[in-house]
Amino acid sequence: MSPRRSVAETRLTRDRIVERGVAAASVDGLEGLTIGQLAADLGMSKAGVLGHFGSKEALQLALLDAAAAAFARIVWRPAELEPPGLPRLRAVCETWIDYLEHERQIFPGGCLFTTAAIEFDARGGPVRDAVARLHKLWRRRLVAEARTAVATGDLPRGTDPEQVAFELVGLFMALNQEIQLFADPNAAQRTRRALHRLLATAEHQQ
Amino acid sequence: MSPRRSVAETRLTRDRIVERGVAAASVDGLEGLTIGQLAADLGMSKAGVLGHFGSKEALQLALLDAAAAAFARIVWRPAELEPPGLPRLRAVCETWIDYLEHERQIFPGGCLFTTAAIEFDARGGPVRDAVARLHKLWRRRLVAEARTAVATGDLPRGTDPEQVAFELVGLFMALNQEIQLFADPNAAQRTRRALHRLLATAEHQQ
DNA sequence: CAATATAGCAACCGATCGGTCGCTAATGGG
DNA sequence: CCCATTAGCGACCGATCGGTTGCTATATTG
Numbered sequence: 151m152s153p154r155r156s157v158a159e160t161r162l163t164r165d166r167i168v169e170r171g172v173a174a175a176s177v178d179g180l181e182g183l184t185i186g187q188l189a190a191d192l193g194m195s196k197a198g199v200l201g202h203f204g205s206k207e208a209l210q211l212a213l214l215d216a217a218a219a220a221f222a223r224i225v226w227r228p229a230e231l232e233p234p235g236l237p238r239l240r241a242v243c244e245t246w247i248d249y250l251e252h253e254r255q256i257f258p259g260g261c262l263f264t265t266a267a268i269e270f271d272a273r274g275g276p277v278r279d280a281v282a283r284l285h286k287l288w289r290r291r292l293v294a295e296a297r298t299a300v301a302t303g304d305l306p307r308g309t310d311p312e313q314v315a316f317e318l319v320g321l322f323m324a325l326n327q328e329i330q331l332f333a334d335p336n337a338a339q340r341t342r343r344a345l346h347r348l349l350a351t352a353e354h355q356q
Numbered sequence: 357m358s359p360r361r362s363v364a365e366t367r368l369t370r371d372r373i374v375e376r377g378v379a380a381a382s383v384d385g386l387e388g389l390t391i392g393q394l395a396a397d398l399g400m401s402k403a404g405v406l407g408h409f410g411s412k413e414a415l416q417l418a419l420l421d422a423a424a425a426a427f428a429r430i431v432w433r434p435a436e437l438e439p440p441g442l443p444r445l446r447a448v449c450e451t452w453i454d455y456l457e458h459e460r461q462i463f464p465g466g467c468l469f470t471t472a473a474i475e476f477d478a479r480g481g482p483v484r485d486a487v488a489r490l491h492k493l494w495r496r497r498l499v500a501e502a503r504t505a506v507a508t509g510d511l512p513r514g515t516d517p518e519q520v521a522f523e524l525v526g527l528f529m530a531l532n533q534e535i536q537l538f539a540d541p542n543a544a545q546r547t548r549r550a551l552h553r554l555l556a557t558a559e560h561q562q
Numbered sequence: 563c564a565a566t567a568t569a570g571c572a573a574c575c576g577a578t579c580g581g582t583c584g585c586t587a588a589t590g591g592g
Numbered sequence: 593c594c595c596a597t598t599a600g601c602g603a604c605c606g607a608t609c610g611g612t613t614g615c616t617a618t619a620t621t622g
Contacts (some may be wrong), residue, residue, distance in 0.1 A: 268466075
């Protein structure tokens with residue numbers, strides 16, 4: 151029914167698969183996702199879907215890549231306009247909250263990285279490695295901004311940047327759960343209150 | 357090979373299935389768990405395993421029940437010796453940390469409730485309902501202890517108990533991830549530091 | 563000791579899993 | 593304009609999925 155298309159059209163098809171795949175994986179997980187169901191959703195054959203990637207594992211990695219790109223674009227890119235340190239850190243936190251609250255179009259089942267981390271944290275293999283790498287990357291960025299904030303005096307002297315990043319990640323996980331499991335409309339406000347405590351009035355022992 | 361056994365033996369078999377099932381589900385998730393693999397691990401037939409529960413969903417609910425009982429025994433029971441309020445809250449936090457750090461025998465893949473919450477938070481059905489109910493139950497208990505702590509003056513006047521519980525849950529999720537995904541040996545210490553800030557020196561706006 | 567109840571097994575069910583293969587049909591390069 | 597390339601399809605693969613059925617063999621009941 152759909153033989154060879156132009157290069158642009160081919161790219162489009164692949165993008166369509168990835169977009170739908172990311173959405174499906176955010177609901178059912180990267181393992182729970184099945185190629186047959188994805189193909190049916192797209193009105194394609196399994197072979198047509200799989201042909202773009204070669205294997206389910208390669209598809210999973212492609213979905214992670216695409217989701218990471220979306221995350222970078224939505225959460226990190228806007229914050230780059232702010233100066234490094236506390237202003238940028240605050241900006242990231244705000245875009246992160248918005249991301250968890252409003253990106254249900256891209257991730258209807260909640261943050262794919264939270265889902266994937268939990269799903270693969272007790273396994274081995276390339277997908278687990280990719281998930282861990284992404285989490286480490288963003289963690290490092292949070293730590294870097296916190297460190298700068300301490301250096302500039304925007305966070306109290308003696309504050310441990312790793313500690314700040316650790317607690318930030320916990321808050322975002324709690325927010326994601328509050329939204330997905332409890333659909334609590336106050337969750338974002340609670341997160342902002344905790345952020346205020348963490349980034350403004352806190353004492354962090356070494 | 358194994359015909360009718362005594363009542364005690366029957367109970368024992370069921371318990372063996374549940375124990376192994378909880379461990380397997382903590383690694384692969386409640387959906388990722390398969391009856392065939394579980395049966396093979398136990399040296400049983402699929403029908404022999406399924407006969408005790410009737411369906412996979414009933415098995416999943418039984419696993420959740422058993423895991424909840426273990427959680428209550430390990431995390432909450434010891435803390436009941438402490439007086440209500442801040443002392444009990446502190447005790448629960450400490451047993452909770454120990455649980456996440458050391459209960460890899462029961463939950464080799466990490467806290468089953470964290471896994472199950474993420475796995476089912478975008479779905480419907482009885483399993484999701486049970487998971488949400490358990491999370492709400494423990495959340496309520498945290499809130500109750502925090503409220504008592506405020507009433508006794510052990511936490512600052514104006515502290516929002518719901519806010520405290522929210523942040524506590526975030527810390528435990530972050531700790532679970534730090535252990536499972538990164539195998540960070542400093543994670544427990546970081547969690548204790550955050551707890552100290554949260555339960556001792558914090559200001560909680562209404 | 564006889565009758566009943568039942569834990570567990572082996573075999574099987576249709577459906578679906580991830581994946582392969584041969585083909586069709588349209589396209590872009592020579 | 594023709595030919596090599598290739599996106600995508602339909603059919604199929606063996607394996608496994610959750611679940612059912614009929615049976616065996618034993619423990620309990622009377």
